[in-house]
Amino acid sequence: MYRYIVKRILLMIPTLFGAAALVFFLMRLIPGDICVIRLGSGGTSFTEQALAACHAEIGFDKPLWLQFVNFVWGFCRLDLGTSMWSGKPVAYEIAARFPVSLEIAILATIIAVIIAIPLGTISALKQNSSTDLVVRTFAIAGIAAPSFWLGIISLLVVLDLTQIFLGKPWMPPIDYVPLWQDPLRSLSIVILPAVTIGYRYSAVAMRMTRSAMLEVLREDYIRTARAKGLINRIIVNRHALKNAMLPVVTVIGIEFAFLVGGLVVTEQVFNLNGVGRLLVQAVQNQDYTLTQAIVMLIVTISVLSNLVVDVLYAWLDPRIRFA
Amino acid sequence: MPPLLEVTNLSTEFRTGLGTVPAVDGISYTVDRGETVAIVGESGSGKTASALALLRLIPDPPGRISGGRVLFNGRDLLRLSDAEMREVRGGDIGMVFQEPMTSLNPVLTIGRQITETLEQHRGADRITAHHRAIELLGLVGIADPLRRLKQYPHQLSGGMRQRIMIAIAIACDPKLIIADEPTTALDVTIQAQILELMKSLTRRLDAALIVITHNLGVVARYANRVNVMYAGRIVESGPAQAVYHHPGHPYTMALLRSVPRLDRPRQARLDPIAGQPPDLTRLDGGCAFRPRCRFAVEACARRRPAMAPTRAAGHFAACLRSDEIAVATEVAV
Ligand SMILES: Nc1ncnc2c1ncn2[C@@H]1O[C@H](COP(=O)(O)OP(=O)(O)OP(=O)(O)O)[C@@H](O)[C@H]1O
Ligand SMILES: [Mg+2]
Numbered sequence: 001m002y003r004y005i006v007k008r009i010l011l012m013i014p015t016l017f018g019a020a021a022l023v024f025f026l027m028r029l030i031p032g033d034i035c036v037i038r039l040g041s042g043g044t045s046f047t048e049q050a051l052a053a054c055h056a057e058i059g060f061d062k063p064l065w066l067q068f069v070n071f072v073w074g075f076c077r078l079d080l081g082t083s084m085w086s087g088k089p090v091a092y093e094i095a096a097r098f099p100v101s102l103e104i105a106i107l108a109t110i111i112a113v114i115i116a117i118p119l120g121t122i123s124a125l126k127q128n129s130s131t132d133l134v135v136r137t138f139a140i141a142g143i144a145a146p147s148f149w150l151g152i153i154s155l156l157v158v159l160d161l162t163q164i165f166l167g168k169p170w171m172p173p174i175d176y177v178p179l180w181q182d183p184l185r186s187l188s189i190v191i192l193p194a195v196t197i198g199y200r201y202s203a204v205a206m207r208m209t210r211s212a213m214l215e216v217l218r219e220d221y222i223r224t225a226r227a228k229g230l231i232n233r234i235i236v237n238r239h240a241l242k243n244a245m246l247p248v249v250t251v252i253g254i255e256f257a258f259l260v261g262g263l264v265v266t267e268q269v270f271n272l273n274g275v276g277r278l279l280v281q282a283v284q285n286q287d288y289t290l291t292q293a294i295v296m297l298i299v300t301i302s303v304l305s306n307l308v309v310d311v312l313y314a315w316l317d318p319r320i321r322f323a
Numbered sequence: 324m325p326p327l328l329e330v331t332n333l334s335t336e337f338r339t340g341l342g343t344v345p346a347v348d349g350i351s352y353t354v355d356r357g358e359t360v361a362i363v364g365e366s367g368s369g370k371t372a373s374a375l376a377l378l379r380l381i382p383d384p385p386g387r388i389s390g391g392r393v394l395f396n397g398r399d400l401l402r403l404s405d406a407e408m409r410e411v412r413g414g415d416i417g418m419v420f421q422e423p424m425t426s427l428n429p430v431l432t433i434g435r436q437i438t439e440t441l442e443q444h445r446g447a448d449r450i451t452a453h454h455r456a457i458e459l460l461g462l463v464g465i466a467d468p469l470r471r472l473k474q475y476p477h478q479l480s481g482g483m484r485q486r487i488m489i490a491i492a493i494a495c496d497p498k499l500i501i502a503d504e505p506t507t508a509l510d511v512t513i514q515a516q517i518l519e520l521m522k523s524l525t526r527r528l529d530a531a532l533i534v535i536t537h538n539l540g541v542v543a544r545y546a547n548r549v550n551v552m553y554a555g556r557i558v559e560s561g562p563a564q565a566v567y568h569h570p571g572h573p574y575t576m577a578l579l580r581s582v583p584r585l586d587r588p589r590q591a592r593l594d595p596i597a598g599q600p601p602d603l604t605r606l607d608g609g610c611a612f613r614p615r616c617r618f619a620v621e622a623c624a625r626r627r628p629a630m631a632p633t634r635a636a637g638h639f640a641a642c643l644r645s646d647e648i649a650v651a652t653e654v655a656v
Contacts, residue, residue, distance in 0.1 A: 218382075220422055220425040220426045221427055221429070223420070224420060224491075226380055227380060227412055227413060227420075228440045228443065228491060229409040229411070229412035229413035229440070230409070230413075230439060230440075230443055231443070234439070234443075239431070242430050242431075317429070317430060318477070319429060319475070319477045322475065
């Protein structure tokens with residue numbers, strides 16, 4: 001088991017290195033120059049010397065390979081450098097924006113799991129019933145609807161409902177406060193984006209739960225469980241669900257990685273200053289160091305969520321644990 | 324004393340895309356207390372379906388029990404409530420399935436899979452159930468029970484898993500054990516061990532045994548009586564020795580010629596049964612074995628023959644020419 005986990009962690013290294021190379025060179029393929037943007041931002045003209053000085057300041061005068069080595073080495077030491085745009089440490093920029101994104105992601109995952117597993121199970125147990133039909137329609141709608149559209153609709157719905165019931169429209173605040181400072185306010189900020197993302201997320205997980213359950217319910221060992229005279233609750237909870245969870249856990253992990261990417265759109269819609277928005281700004285500004293750092297952060301989270309899936313998998317399935 | 328189990332006109336059908344399959348078509352038989360009854364027949368003859376129907380375990384959809392009566396200890400199992408039926412399953416009647424590889428839950432320990440039956444039926448607490456599980460492993464001949472109880476199915480061999488299945492089936496001292504081809508998936512040497520184990524356990528527990536098999540050799544050795552199934556019906560039934568030595572139905576004769584026999588000099592070769600089992604969705608009114616039968620005459624097409632007594636007591640066959648054939652084959656076999 002421990003060897004398995006160590007092996008998985010070692011396997012993360014090539015993935016991270018590949019991602020680093022990809023983002024480093026792709027960024028440099030995008031036409032544009034941060035110094036031109038910075039110096040010309042006020043509409044003023046600037047001299048060749050000023051441009052060269054700016055390049056020297058952010059290290060563009062060094063050969064490309066050296067820049068790459070510095071970037072990778074910095075990442076290994078957890079030194080992310082300074083933002084080429086603001087001049088502040090990248091770690092500082094990200095730390096300011098990270099909590100809101102993290103809170104949305106975690107809340108969305110919780111919402112997704114809480115909705116998906118019971119509904120998917122019921123849907124499978126009552127296959128082809130009207131309950132099943134409603135659940136499946138709900139799931140397909142969640143997958144089909146784009147998240148920005150869902151976000152806008154949910155905002156409008158909240159506006160209208162509060163207008164009707166409270167007499168004046170209410171908009172969730174956008175200036176984030178951490179959960180531990182003011183839980184209610186914090187939740188009121190992230191709940192809508194979390195529901196918007198969580199809905200889609202739950203739809204995917206629900207479909208997987210349903211199909212995995214249907215498959216497991218046909219297994220011989222379920223027939224054995226019935227032949228033992230066990231009550232249905234035990235057959236479902238103890239015998240079927242644990243087996244059906246294996247593929248569901250995988251989907252939840254994969255979707256979590258996607259979710260982090262999906263934050264870019266959602267934060268834009270809800271006007272929240274999270275990491276997703278920071279990434280958009282960094283790319284627009286051609287801020288290489290910041291972009292690289294955020295992309296590496298997202299990649300690391302994806303890889304880690306994969307690791308968590310693998311560990312959960314081993315925990316659920318003794319055939320892997322004792323392999 | 325009435326029999327322990329009395330099955331009357333039991334029918335089961337599966338609705339499939341190609342039509343309704345009458346997998347079990349009005350079978351009747353009895354099982355006495357402590358008796359071993361074998362059900363034999365080719366693949367697809369409805370053996371498993373008939374056994375699952377007894378416990379009302381036919382998957383629905385696509386299947387359903389379409390009629391009949393299953394008297395067990397005087398109660399009709401087909402009329403019990405779901406809760407009453409659950410008490411019968413695993414409590415009064417234990418079942419062992421064909422596939423030990425897939426019939427145990429891969430993510431639960433062996434111990435859990437044994438103790439949960441005891442908790443369900445006996446209301447046993449964890450510790451009592453655990454002690455009983457150790458005892459059960461001893462009964463089915465598994466050494467080092469403490470270690471085995473903590474293991475998972477994939478860590479055990481096929482024969483070992485089948486012993487676990489048997490331990491589960493006998494956990495609550497059932498009066499009847501149904502074993503659906505308990506040895507087909509196992510090595511030949513293990514097969515004999517498992518059959519001996521089942522035989523000795525049923526004797527010890529004073530339980531009746533219904534053993535499903537397509538091996539008539541097993542029947543002769545272990546069963547008191549035998550029911551031969553073909554196309555969803557019982558076509559011959561009687562004391563095992565009588566059926567084995569004086570078969571009354573051409574299908575049984577063909578079955579016998581297709582397996583090695585210990586009581587005869589080694590045959591030059593085995594005769595597989597000619598032709599294919601019939602398509603159950605399109606049976607006509609005549610004898611279902613007719614197309615493959617070398618004794619078939621015109622009259623066989625008119626109706627499906629009913630079970631009729633043969634010369635031996637308690638021995639029945641569903642063949643129009645049963646008597647003639649029996650005499651003819653006495654010499655031939
Ligand atoms: N779930 C099912 N759906 C549709 N048809 C089924 C189903 N189960 C069994 N049948 C059909 O019922 C008939 C009897 O099947 P059954 O499994 O009882 O045969 P069997 O005698 O046990 O054969 P085997 O020796 O292969 O186990 C077959 O024609 C089979 O196709
Ligand atoms: Mg079968």
